[in-house]
Amino acid sequence: MVLVFTPPFDKTPLDPGYIKGYLPGLRENGGQYTHAAVWVLVAEAMLGNRERVGQLLQMLNPVKHSDSRAAAKTYRVEPYVLAADIYSGAGIAERGGWTWYTGAAGWMYRAVLEHVLGIQVIGDTLRVAPCVPAEWPEFEVELQLPGADYVVRMRRTGKSQLLLDGSPVAGDAVAILRDNRQHIVQLDLPA
Numbered sequence: 001m002v003l004v005f006t007p008p009f010d011k012t013p014l015d016p017g018y019i020k021g022y023l024p025g026l027r028e029n030g031g032q033y034t035h036a037a038v039w040v041l042v043a044e045a046m047l048g049n050r051e052r053v054g055q056l057l058q059m060l061n062p063v064k065h066s067d068s069r070a071a072a073k074t075y076r077v078e079p080y081v082l083a084a085d086i087y088s089g090a091g092i093a094e095r096g097g098w099t100w101y102t103g104a105a106g107w108m109y110r111a112v113l114e115h116v117l118g119i120q121v122i123g124d125t126l127r128v129a130p131c132v133p134a135e136w137p138e139f140e141v142e143l144q145l146p147g148a149d150y151v152v153r154m155r156r157t158g159k160s161q162l163l164l165d166g167s168p169v170a171g172d173a174v175a176i177l178r179d180n181r182q183h184i185v186q187l188d189l190p191a
Contacts, residue, residue, distance in 0.1 A: 001086050001094070002037035002059055006030050008089070025089020026097070032086035034060070034104040038111050045115035045131040053116055054133030060108065065096065082108050117141060119152055127173040128162065128187050130154055147178030150185055157188040 008030025009020045022029035028036070037060060044052045058064055065086070066072040066079030074094045077083055082105045083096035114120050118130035119141055132139065138155040163186040164174045174185055 001032040001088060002040055002056060003030065003088060004028055004033050004036050006088070023089060025087050025092060027085045031088045034082060034084050034086070034101075035107055038104065038107040041108075042111045042115045045111070045118075048131055050131050050133050053131055054135070057112075057116065057133075062096070065094070081105065113141070117152075117154075119143070121145065121176070122173075124176045124178075125173045126150060126152075126176050126185065128152055128154070128185055129172045130187070130189075134191070145176060145178070147180055148176060149182040150176075151182065152185045152187070154187045154189060156191050158190055159188045160190055161188045162186070163188075 008024035008026075009016055010024045012020075019028045022031075025031050027033050037056075041053065041056045041060065044056060060082070062077075062079050062082055065075040065083075071094075072079065075096050077096035077099045081099045082101075084098035084101035084104045085096065087093060087095045087097060116131055117139060118128055118132075120127040120129075121143075126143075126145075130139075132154070138153065140154075141152045143150040143152065162169045162172060162174070163184075165183055166186075177183060
């Protein structure tokens with residue numbers, strides 16, 4: 001789990017606000033609050049910490065919380081949606097809560113697309129600057145943009161280059177060509 005903080009607030013004269021209203025180990029009070037956990041993923045990607053990014057993706061992946069019968073009995077929620085919370089309190093540790101919460105899911109989608117895979121559309125520019133774990137040999141993303149479709153491919157070839165439709169491009173971004181055609185953006189990276 002990616003905890004906001006630990007230990008949780010319980011019996012203390014200090015008043016941290018509404019967080020203390022949750023039981024110890026639930027939501028922001030010492031549990032995994034997935035919004036914040038995803039922001040940790042974004043921060044690690046922005047810092048270029050590829051291996052930590054891989055670890056965090058594994059921790060946040062709901063499938064990993066139900067990959068055995070015992071884990072599924074503990075997790076108790078759908079393994080195919082991102083839970084807004086994962087509890088850490090006594091007797092409820094590792095149980096998911098508040099599924100189908102689109103806020104956490106939306107942040108996870110953006111974090112993976114824009115910061116892990118590094119695909120960002122900024123005005124009329126398509127930037128490709130991934131922060132993926134070393135064991136990822138390749139990925140491919142298809143983007144449907146107004147006026148053009150883009151296929152973004154990353155692979156580890158031993159080289160470091162960005163190609164647009166087979167031609168080298170300087171930097172980590174290409175101009176978006178809105179010509180109603182499909183374009184291939186190929187990013188080759190060292191191993």
